[in-house]
Amino acid sequence: MAARSMKEPVCLIESDSKGRLCMVPSALDILLQIEQKVVVVSVVGMYRTGKSYLMNKLAGANKGFPLGCTVQSKTKGIWMWCVPHPRKTDHTLVLLDTEGLGDVKKGDTKNDNWIFAMAVLLSSTLVYNSMGTIDNKSMENLHYVTELTKNIKIKSNEKDDDRTIVQYLPSFVWTVRDFFLLLEIDGKPCTENEYLEDGLKEIQGEGNQHYNEPRACLRKFFLPRHCFVFERPAKAKILQRMEEATDADLEPEFVEQTNKFTDHIYTKSDTKYVGDGIKVTGKLLGQLAETYVKAIRSGEVPCLENAVVALAEVENAKAVEQARVLYVQRMTSVRFPTNTLEELSAIHASSEKDALVLFMKRSFRDDKQEYMKKLLIVLKGAYNQICEKNINESMKACEQIIKGVFEPLENNLGAGLYSVLGGYKMFRQNREEMTDTYRRAEGKGVKAEEVLKIYLDKKVVVGKAILAADKGLSEAQRREEAEKVKWEKAERERQAMELKQKALEVDMAQQKRTQQEHIKQLNAKMAIDKKDADDRHKKMMADFKEQADKADKREKLRLEEQKQALVLQRQLDEQRIKGEWWESKKSKSRS
Known part of the structure; x- marks a missing residue:
């Protein structure tokens, strides 16, 4: 089946009457008929943070995944939209829009953990969408990452180490919506990626485990990492009809930031792989999803190797x-x-x-x-x-x-x-x-x-x-x-x-x-x-080296600025001391 025949998203994974995840057969059939290799992009985040808008833009449409304009969560389960990949002619782009995390009406947070785990297992690129800034609250909302090793298993007969896990997890993109701060660190301009890496720094000392754990997990498990910040897209009246809004109705900066994000996904998101370099087709993706859901329904932890x-x-x-x-x-x-x-x-x-x-x-x-x-x-x-x-x-x-x-x-x-x-x-x-x-x-x-x-x-x-x-x-x-x-x-x-x-x-x-x-x-x-x-491996190492080099450069610049500040302070102290000595000498000469 060609991806072009899919005119709108469909629900791929939903919850049954007992709250357990289950596959939607008609959606599974769509995947099973796709013989092309796939690039899979999943978006996760708290409910009502505008996740669906980004996925619609990736599909090249304004309408598709439901946006809504109320405080109620619109997306339930995991919805799927398969479209021809804009840049890779022999690939299908599979977009997965997940149920908003932290919906108070659900009560049971176990479902959120499994939704997050499924998004990680199925994705080439995982997009985490949040509002405002990268602060401790947004990190706490991403606490699901700390449960990954409990909810995902790579090897069946041995304990997963960090190096094993990171090879099989997707790349990570953090999108920050309604961003209102200046991109600065210690008063100096910085890039979006540097802003993310600065937000992932841990606090030294005891008693900071709760603060450090999600940051450590993100740095440890997800490579490469990227960040995109978006200003508020428009005034409130336009936000209430975003599905009808055109680029002309939105803030130019927001449109530019959205285009930058979509271009990154189109060019940097890799073909989905599993195991030892196995390229995943739509058919294989459907079978993987079905296997994982069966494991979760039976009370087991989904295992990639199995x-x-x-x-x-x-x-x-x-x-x-x-x-x-x-x-x-x-x-x-x-x-x-x-x-x-x-x-x-x-x-x-x-x-x-x-x-x-x-x-x-x-x-x-x-x-x-x-x-x-x-x-x-x-x-x-x-x-x-x-x-x-x-x-x-x-x-x-x-x-x-x-x-x-x-x-x-x-x-x-x-x-x-x-x-x-x-x-x-x-x-x-x-x-x-x-x-x-x-x-x-x-x-x-x-x-x-x-x-x-x-x-x-x-x-x-x-x-x-x-x-x-x-x-x-x-x-x-x-x-x-x-x-x-x-x-x-x-x-x-x-x-x-x-x-x-x-x-x-x-x-x-x-x-x-x-x-x-x-x-x-x-x-x-x-x-x-x-x-x-x-x-x-080369790409992963190059991405890792690029981020490490940028962090190292930033750290060297910070240390150099500190050094210059100390030199300046020393010079000021010396001038002050000289000034005080000269004033003292003049005072003595007058007396």
Whole structure:
């Protein structure tokens, strides 16, 4: 299904009558039909903070996710909107708008924890939306981040360390709405990202754990981090009809800030990955969401590794079947019977290669190559059936040709035309001429000589009888002709053995080619996976280094300013002391 057919958002995950999360089947079906890779952007935040407006802008629309103009929370559960990605032609942009956190009407905060956990698990980029400033209150509202390690598990059989967790979590964007302060730190201008990093600083000393914990978790788990601040978009009357407002109705600064935010998401948000660099399609995303919700409903903590393993089993089995179907389709180009074994083997090799390429593209996490081995066994079985059909078709074609070519010989035998003086010579001459005619005939296939051998071997007894009855031959001539018959039969046996040996060699060459193609495709997939993993690691490290360099630069600048301030203060103190000493000296001289 193309993302373009989705005209408006739909609810993907809702709460049932008992307050438990559940999938909406119709929305899940939409995801399961998307074969493109996805970039997934989720927005979370306190209710009535304008989250839905940002998601609508990312979808290139004013209307879509409900905005509302009251103090009531509009979005319930998790809503989804799939649209074509504006910058990546082979990707679908999946926007997830979550239920507002902290809605007092819900009472049970457990639901908020699971909504936040689901947003983190499904996202490429997590957007946290807040109002006013980045202060202690906004940090306390983000306390869900401190529960992540309780509500999300990466590995199934071992304890997750911080380095393991950060590799699988989305990038983080903090959007601050109705921002009214100057972007300054210690009186000096700063960037939005520097403003965020300054807000994440911890307070040293005991008794500050409650203050430091959400800040430490954000720094520890989410890389890279970015911040965007937005001024108040418009006056109150316009805010009450934001779905109808155009950019001309809004403050120019707000429009510019919104465009800056959307451009960042379009260009910086990565393809969704899970596990060891597995690129997620819409179909896989739907299956992941379903797996996570099932775990939560059963009282378990959703585990990424378990979900990936379960998905791999299902998808790899499907990949085997899809590859088999493609192979069978490719092999329909065979015209039975083929003239040679090599001709059939070449078509098989090409078809098998296409099947392997498809399997490698669709499969993942086949670490022990179990499904690859299953595929090779399936393809071998299919090829054997085709070879058997090729043999049968060749046998039928050859028998039909022999029947037509040797029909005059059979008629002569039935009429007793060879039971005369010189009859054996005539029999032998007719047989050789018809044998040459048979060999020149087309469409016999791979069993041409074998079927001919069977026919000629049956005529050996007949030939001997004609030879014995021909009174025109001397005893010496009969013995000579008998030896020729033995030699010809032995020659046909030798040729038959050669053909069997050749068939064996073709089969062995095919097996070797299959193994080489298997290794080639496997190496190619490993190279691609390694490159993707290296690129993602380099990007993550580059983002980390960029933020660390900026923080380091900011810290060096702060220390330099402190140093200059101390120097200035020292100079002022020295001038003051000198001034006091001079005044004291003048006072003494007057007295």
